[in-house]
Amino acid sequence: MAVSDGLIDTNIARVARRLSGDKMARRDRHVGQTMTTDQLDGLVTLIREMEGGDRYALMVELMGYAGLRYGEAAGLCVGDLDPHRGLIEVQRQVTEVSKDQNETLSSEYRRVGNLLWGPPKGEKTRIVPMPRHMVAVLQAHTSGQGRGELVFRSERGDKVIRGNVLKRRVNWRKLVARHGFAGFRVHDLRATAATNYLAAGVPVNVVRDILGHEDIKVTNLYARSHDDALTRAAAAMDKYAGR
Numbered sequence: 001m002a003v004s005d006g007l008i009d010t011n012i013a014r015v016a017r018r019l020s021g022d023k024m025a026r027r028d029r030h031v032g033q034t035m036t037t038d039q040l041d042g043l044v045t046l047i048r049e050m051e052g053g054d055r056y057a058l059m060v061e062l063m064g065y066a067g068l069r070y071g072e073a074a075g076l077c078v079g080d081l082d083p084h085r086g087l088i089e090v091q092r093q094v095t096e097v098s099k100d101q102n103e104t105l106s107s108e109y110r111r112v113g114n115l116l117w118g119p120p121k122g123e124k125t126r127i128v129p130m131p132r133h134m135v136a137v138l139q140a141h142t143s144g145q146g147r148g149e150l151v152f153r154s155e156r157g158d159k160v161i162r163g164n165v166l167k168r169r170v171n172w173r174k175l176v177a178r179h180g181f182a183g184f185r186v187h188d189l190r191a192t193a194a195t196n197y198l199a200a201g202v203p204v205n206v207v208r209d210i211l212g213h214e215d216i217k218v219t220n221l222y223a224r225s226h227d228d229a230l231t232r233a234a235a236a237m238d239k240y241a242g243r
Contacts, residue, residue, distance in 0.1 A: 032188035033181055034195040034222075040064045043179050047170050052155065056170050058134075058141060059152045059161065060189060065131040067193030067211050070186055071095045072120055074160050079147030083135045090212070091125040092117060094160055115160060126212045194222035 035043065040061070048057035063073050071093035080089045097116045105111065109118035120126065130138070142151055152161050163186065166172070176184040190211070197207045208219040 032191045033184045034188065034192045035064070035181065035184075037065075037196055039179070039181075040189075040192055040196075043176070043181075046175060046179060050170060053170065055141075055152060055155075055161070056166055058137065059166070060186075062131070062134060062138075063186070063189040064192050065134065065196075066128050067190050067197070068128070069093060069121065069190060070163055074150075074152060074162070075117065076151040077147065078142045078145045078149050078151055081130065081138060081142065081151065083130065083139050086130045086132060086135060088128050088130050089125060090120055090128055093120050096162065120212060122212055122214060124212065126209065128210050191222060194219065198223050 044057045044061045044064070047053045047060060050056075059073055062068060063070065066088060068076070068088075068090065072090050075092045075094040076088070076090075077092075080091065082089070095116050095118075097111070097114055105116075105118075108123070109116060111117070138151070142149075150158060150160065153159065154161050154165065167186070172186065176182065194207060194211055197210065198204065202210075204216060204219055204223065207222070208216045211219060213219045
């Protein structure tokens with residue numbers, strides 16, 4: 001009425017609905033797709049079966065089970081692993097920056113070429129559980145390496161495995177599409193870990209600490225059912241209804 005009367009030139013309700021829709025879209029992009037543990041294991045197997053795929057499979061598996069960001073996994077050093085206690089200390093991450101980015105850095109950061117090393121997001125070190133089924137595998141993978149050496153090294157030696165290298169090496173887009181998860185991002189491995197922790201009954205405040213979220217509301221975004229669980233729910237309702 002106010003619009004038609006010329007009192008305002010915009011329909012506030014329509015704007016509010018659009019903003020709400022935009023917020024939901026941003027939330028969905030933030031959370032992304034998730035896999036069950038069986039589906040994640042299937043993805044890891046596909047990568048492991050590729051020639052030279054072991055290092056990439058292990059990296060993907062750890063991100064999908066421990067909830068590490070890509071930069072945190074890429075910057076992980078052998079000394080960050082405590083297989084005896086079954087813990088991982090996440091105390092750094094590495095990100096790629098543009099070559100002409102020359103801002104002054106604080107003492108916590110160091111730049112090597114276009115790689116920026118620094119603390120994790122939020123600038124807080126955190127402790128995350130090492131997946132039990134990966135303890136022996138990680139020990140074997142890092143055997144003979146010094147504490148300061150990278151856990152995940154490129155095929156060329158002691159270099160960081162860059163995100164574009166991982167995606168190109170395993171043909172990520174086609175790989176996840178073939179696995180039934182078209183559009184699944186590397187960052188969705190973190191969402192996968194979060195959702196599976198919550199589905200396994202881990203308290204949301206513990207999951208928040210594992211992921212390193214400042215706000216528990218962000219963690220709560222992951223408290224949802226997997227698509228296959230929703231499909232099973234629909235099937236169960238049909239069976240109950242005798243259809």
